[in-house]
Amino acid sequence: MFGQRGSSRSRVALAGALSVGLAFSLAACGDSDDSESGTTDSSAAAIDCSPYTKFGDIKGKQVTIYTGIVTPEDTPHKESYKPFEQCTGATIKYEGDKAFETQVLVRAKAGNPPDLAFVPQPGLLQQLVATGKAVEAPAETSANVDKWFGEDWKAYGTVDGKFYAAPLGANVKSLVWYSPQEFKDKGYTVPTTLAELQTLTDKIVTDGGKPWCAGISSGEATGWPVTDWVEDFVLRTAGPEAYDQWVKHEIPFNDPKIATAFDAVGNYLKNDKYVNGGLGDVKSIASTTFQDAGLPILDGQCSLHRQASFYAANFPADTKIAEDGDIYAFYLPGQDATAKPVLGGGEFVLAFADRPEVKAFQTYLSSDVWANTKAKVSSGWVSANKGLKVENLKNPIDQLSATILLDPNATFRFDGSDMMPAAVGSNAFWKQATNWITGQDTKTTVDNIEKAWPQ
Structure with a gap:
């Protein structure tokens, strides 16, 4: 869901979190008062079929989808297509493949692409x-995106000034996991600025605790959680414009603004007073798996863990994840309470065919109707669609993520390492960030990553 490299790591984390096989009742199309406004009858999932009549009679036609979203995450997707199939008589053929990111390019170049691909990375x-x-x-899909998504999201689906791909799902990486009970017992409050986050961290130390726990081990992808930390802090200390320049290599990786962001992260992750609660010292971060890294919060061995919304899947099944539960999360704040930089990822719907049934289905997937339909049959899923009703989402973390994404003050940016050339984003950045955690200085780290940028 989430960036070419991020998609694989996110799907692993999500697999245990999604509820599948949810009942999905259908009524005859047009039998309810549902409309493209997003309202849905509580007893049925029928939708207004009129937006799809303009594409003509597509009964009996088939639309093929190719995606990296596989079992069990595929079940809610398939369920969410039923209203469209009921309306139009068209059928959706879904193909999930763990090797999607490489195979979709092979198929496209060979002239055998699917009708639609769910692409998890702008690059x-x-x-x-x-x-x-x-x-x-x-045009109908483009109009939906103009209505239901921000300009930043439309830009990610635009190539050389032409709009190709509407957003689908999304995730939020700018989260900090914590124990609501610990905060209540110790009188801690959720920080709303970076200065308040620093104050909270120091207060936890004063109270005898280790504020942060972290882990970056992830097999061949070891290091990626550090890159997310750095990207979040580039957004916060340098700003979105500098972030965009950095990702495009319009400023070098060893620009002072990027070094400053590394040092801001190092203030937390390379400080033995602050880490690694329940797991070891600073160097233990490199050997701790990202899946295990936040679990010490449950035992009171650490208080804070910065990780994306999909991390919910890693807590034990009986963990109550809610504002009044065992675990919850808060938005990683900006420099001030009004600044809302958001780091995340998502997928985009790219077509390789322009048949009427394909266009009709693209239009459905870009609508607020589909977003609300999908929300009702999913857990561990969210969208930046402005027509999404937060109350339709299944769990508190999804609701929190949607609230962050839909905040009018939010400035969303896609995972930076997922948009950089592979030699940097999924190689040098990961590896050098790991070296940095285990003792390498910031200047050497950013210089080495800059050297890896393709000429």
């Missing part, structure tokens, strides 16, 4: 468009 989207096999999104 991969650009590569697919460059094959010459992708087609621009229909």
